[in-house]
Amino acid sequence: MMLSPLKRFLLAAVLWLPLAFFFWFWLAGPLVWPVIAMAKIVLLKTWPSLFTAVSQGADLLDAHGRVLGHPGYLMQISSGVLVNAAPPGQPARFGFIEPVVNPMIYGYALPLFAGLVLATPLTRWQRTRQIALGCVVIWIAQAFGVVAESLKAVGLDAGQPGVEALQRAGIPLNAVALAYQFGYLILPVLVPAVLWIVCNRPFIDELIRRDATEPAPAGGVERPPSGGI
Template identity: 35%
Template sequence: MSGESDETRSGPMFGPMKSLLFLAVLWLPLSFFVWFNFAQLWVQPIAGLAGQVMGALFDGSFARTELTQHQIDFYFRVVPEGLRPVELGFDVNPMIYGYCIPVLVGLVMATPLSHARRALQIGVSLVVLIGVQVFGTVFDALVSMGIKPPEKLSMLAGSSPETLGAKPIARCADRGDCPGRHRLLLSVRLSGAAGDHPGDSVGRLQPGIHQEPDHHRGQ
């Protein structure tokens, strides 16, 4: 009896499962902290890969991607009938498709493995999960577009030559019939009116908000 008692006391404090849970509690918050605070760094490869996919899907219509902190804006060139060329922008938050990455890293770091096995597991898993994140980001952008070609979206910019593109989009947003209402953001750039630089945006419109170009407000 006394021998068994002494052997029990000298045994490990935690079993394998308790040790895993204890280390997971330590590693998971740290993984989420690093992942969220360096979000813009992790999103850059997602933006690049998603931009290549969109360029392949909409050759000639897709313009570029832009990063705003951890948001990705996809811009498409459209030419409404009787109007000058405009760009429609749809914003997507790719972070909502990447929660699995800090969970993976935290659990792998909590698992008792050699450094080589740990690095191999994280590396292979990241390739798969980044692909999943790119797929989710592209699909989200397509849903925001109403899964329509950019040429079909040119009707959002208006059909009258006397009308600036921003006003019809505001009316469309007020009616609630713009595609992808929940995360739709239309960024209109009138070539010639706003200059030839991609950053010279005339205005950003969100559903229910009228916003006119700055150089027309005083008129």
């Protein structure tokens, strides 16, 4: 049985997407390096009073503070925001907040886009070019989400000291919240879909033309009964 181009594409996407996500997670460390590098430049150059250091890799702790590992896909931040870490009712213990950001939660657009491109009937050069372009665009969108979460972590999540630090830096609190929601909820879904549509308009047009020119299934036409009352 011959499958239509749309069904072939959907079947190929079902096969390619799990493989793309597997390699994305397997290569998580190298794939987040450009994202962390871009976020580091933005954070340290734009808000030096808030951020003092950014590095790739962070300790993964359990509920008791024991180190479980040191994943290379995490981003460690050192900030200039001083907070009281002591529980209520105990003597004050001040320290600088050092949050950890996971860039991977903003990066699933990359395997999603790669899976769609691999499922599209293209030449090897076209696939390579589209995936390379997608990496650049998606890394920029991913870095936006990482920067927004970093501002949220050292500002909104740090309580009053963090809020005051954002205000001293001239950063509106609503802008941080909006940027975080936009980078977390919208960009990872919107960017791969728009990229794939823009890069593959000829294929989409072909699917539309085929659907419009396919003959409708023949069916009987009911005729009114002859004769009158």
